[in-house]
Amino acid sequence: MDITQLPSWQQLETLAQHMRRRHLRDLFAADPERGRRFSLELPEFLFDYSKNLVDDEVLVKLLQLARDADLGTWRRDMFAGAPINRTEGRPVLHAALRGGLPDSVELHGGAVQSQVESELGRLKEFVNLLHNGGVTGCTGKAITDVVNLGVGGSHLGPQMVIEALRAHRRGDIRVHFVSNVDGAQLADVLEQLDTETTMFVVSSKTFTTTETLTNARSALRWFGDMMSQEQILHSHFVAVTANPEKAREFGITPQRVFQFWDWVGGRYSLWSAIGLPIAIAIGFNGFRALLDGAAGMDRHFREAPLEENAPVLMALLSLWYCTFMGYPAHAVLPYEQALHMLPAYLQQADMESNGKSTTRAGEEATYATGPLIWGMLGINGQHAFYQYLHQSPEVVPADFIGSVTPGHDLPGHHEILLANMLAQSQALMNGVSVGQVASELAAKGLSEDEVAALAPYKVHRGNKPSNTILLRELNPGSLGALIALYEHKIFVQGVILQIYSFDQWGVELGKGLAAALQPQLESGDAHDQDTSTSQLIDFYQRVRSGTPVHGAAG
Structure with missing residues (x-):
């Protein structure tokens, strides 16, 4: 089956063209219950996906695509120990490590x-x-x-x-x-x-x-x-x-x-x-x-209907943006100092899994299979790359992650932290129109000419989508659930996009080349290498041996 030939896939391509002309402000204005309807409250956290550029029709078609891709069978086979990592002939049973498999x-x-x-x-x-x-x-x-x-x-x-x-x-x-x-x-x-x-x-x-x-x-x-x-x-x-x-x-x-x-x-x-x-x-x-928290997420992933299944919804939203809307990157933005390594961890989990270009049929994929994952602590990012998120022409969907209960007893800090997280997701969603900017500048006493000159630089078009994951508390159980949430999200994306998520041949390639180059660095004999690599090895040898290295002519 070529996934791109399914009616649900082709309908999503058409809907993507339509949704690029919609604005999140309008979606919220049209549905006073949107925040509640597009959220899931789980034992460890609230998952709010309402600030995404989707409506009911898009979600219905995304869920239909998941069914058409036979997600239910793949999920069942993974938990049953079937060898779904077919390029290596192995099952995928990390859920067993936390008690998430039947004893049979x-x-x-x-x-x-x-x-x-x-x-x-x-x-x-x-x-x-x-x-x-x-x-x-x-x-x-x-x-x-x-x-x-x-x-x-x-x-x-x-x-x-x-x-x-x-x-x-x-x-x-x-x-x-x-x-x-x-x-x-x-x-x-x-x-x-x-x-x-x-x-x-x-x-x-x-x-x-x-x-x-x-x-x-x-x-x-x-x-x-x-x-x-x-x-x-x-x-x-x-x-x-x-x-x-x-x-x-x-x-x-x-x-x-x-x-x-x-x-x-x-x-x-x-x-x-x-x-x-x-x-x-x-x-x-x-x-x-920690294991028990992950096992709880395993049960949720196995048992919850697709439309109420947090990993499934996260995967479908990521697929929607990367594969259909053409947004190639995704930011992970923790507002919790303790989670400062989470973006780097998810880079490996996601990009090593779904950074593939060959389908399960052995053919070249004609669509994007996964986003570039990046990010850092939210507060630090606000003073670094958030300028890009807010005013660049590029759209970078984001995950905001925080917790209700602070991991310290210093008064006042946590409210400032969470206020920033909520404000940033709101600002990315709404933006600031030229009319709002003009009114603010005029209220400060600027002339019409001054307003006209300055206003374009202060416009934020908004319509930048995000999820918010608000933990009750960051503890071993909730962290286990959070990590497992992302693991299953990655699995769902791979299933729908018809790739094998559990091998990493790209990693193995570099290892093999390095093993061959190591003795050449030691001996200096690089006659069989390309001219760039040969030149670099020669430079290395001359510097290490103390031979004078001449600057480039010019």
Whole structure:
């Protein structure tokens, strides 16, 4: 089936042309109940999608497209453990990691949920021992610092969650992160630490990731001759991997190797043993609450009708803008300091999943498959790129995210913060007309000529759409629900746009090229490279060897 040939798709293309001539101000004026009708109140948050450039007809057609794309079957198959990641021949079962699957789902002869709970039990025991002083370094001193060595999903998810749950940290063990193979990051972290009281968590799905293993070897050398290498690996190193044999070959004791499975994508892995740093930072009970919050969103996604299903509606709105309206970017704007890493996390989750150009039929996609995701903390953004959002000719749909309950007890701050969030979404929606600007300037005493000269620069055309997600409180449960909301949104978009969301061949391409180039950087022999790469390697060699480098002629 070619999705673009469906009547619902073609009707949406026609509706998009019509909606480009509508204004959000008019949609609100025509429907006094719009805010209520275009909102969902869930246990953890209010999802207000009323400030979107859609009407009932558009929503009906978007929901029809989802049905025509057989979303219900794909959703059922994912939760049933079918191999929907067909390019890799794997199921997609990250929902199992938080208890979101029926007990009847089996893989390789064993119940998936039983495997997950068994590994969670091991994780819980280790974390509790660590906090109780039962895990020590070589010299018998209790561990005070844990350094996570990982990259991509083995790094970004856990760090984002720990930052988001800063108010829930236990505080007795500090958690640090190193992802960059640039040795400066590792050196900066090690500078703060004591070899006797530091433990490293080496997180790698394959346990072959060059960046992670390079950092792990450097961390091992940092211990010097304090003890034998075997003793250091036994007492100061833990592994989290889907390839336990490789971790054991590295020298990490089997009791300290925690497993997840090949049916867990890296960017969906924070719910697995990859979340060990989270469990250390906020305690295992906090980690369990995070999983439970995500499991609640899993149930909502599985059971709610499409028209009342938050991930489905978010996906349809994103698809509407990117694929039909021609708006190629989407901004994530948290008004919550603790969520400062969420935009970066969602960049990976969304763009690594749906940044594809080949359909499930193996053909070139003739439509946009996903937006460019970007953003930062809302208050900081207001003094940076919001000028672009408000007055650029481009339209960038946005998600505003905040919480009712502050994560601190400083009076007055939170009301100012939320007032800014609400004001920005309102300003993007309404804008300011030339008539309003002229009246304001005239009231300040400007002459007609002065008003005419200045007014065009102060006009904001508005009609910039947004969602608002207002959490009751930012805690482990609500954060789990929020992350799972976006995970399922991404899945729905991929299903409707007929792409495979759970592989990442573009990531693998760069890794392979880097492995081939590394020895050439060391040897300087780049005769088989293109002239640009060859020139760059030659420059690198000359600078490193101290050979004079001449400036360009001119």
